[in-house]
Amino acid sequence: MTDLKPYEKYLWSTKREDYEKKQVPEDIDCVFCALVEVDERVTKLTVFEDDFLTVQMNIYPYSTGHLMVIPKRHVNSLTDLTDEERNRLFKMVSKVEQLQRTVVEPEGVDIGMNLGEAAGESILHMHVHLVPMSYGGRGFMETALDTKVMKKTLEDMCEDYREQTEILEDYWG
Numbered sequence: 001m002t003d004l005k006p007y008e009k010y011l012w013s014t015k016r017e018d019y020e021k022k023q024v025p026e027d028i029d030c031v032f033c034a035l036v037e038v039d040e041r042v043t044k045l046t047v048f049e050d051d052f053l054t055v056q057m058n059i060y061p062y063s064t065g066h067l068m069v070i071p072k073r074h075v076n077s078l079t080d081l082t083d084e085e086r087n088r089l090f091k092m093v094s095k096v097e098q099l100q101r102t103v104v105e106p107e108g109v110d111i112g113m114n115l116g117e118a119a120g121e122s123i124l125h126m127h128v129h130l131v132p133m134s135y136g137g138r139g140f141m142e143t144a145l146d147t148k149v150m151k152k153t154l155e156d157m158c159e160d161y162r163e164q165t166e167i168l169e170d171y172w173g
Ligand SMILES: [Zn+2]
Pocket: 030, 031, 032, 033, 034, 073, 074, 075, 124, 125
């Protein structure tokens, strides 16, 4: 392969310069709407999508394999969804949990949503985070150097998920 040292092969930081430099242009009101509309200035790493929702890699992952389930419609409250949409969203969340348990084999999955800036939401368009968690997830790099250790690149992780997307297909009848 290459002469990379082992740590260079397996570690990368979310503070990596190319991601840090990528600023969202000011004329983009909502990053997720732009992503849905395939605005090429927005990074899009799609695991699955249909007319209602999209399943995306989080490009600033909390852990390896961090995914988001995002309704395509610009809403920011569970009450803005119809009963069917809400059921459909959470049916997909449960399928994505299954996908992560298959592909990443975590010891747990942290699932959550932040609705509104005061709740820690940075993009004000509803999205459900699914973060694979494991014991011992915080090692020297995380605690001493305030960085995150990713076992795979976003692109490789996305590819691993895409190989298993039959888990997500037909999630809604
Ligand atoms: Zn939006």
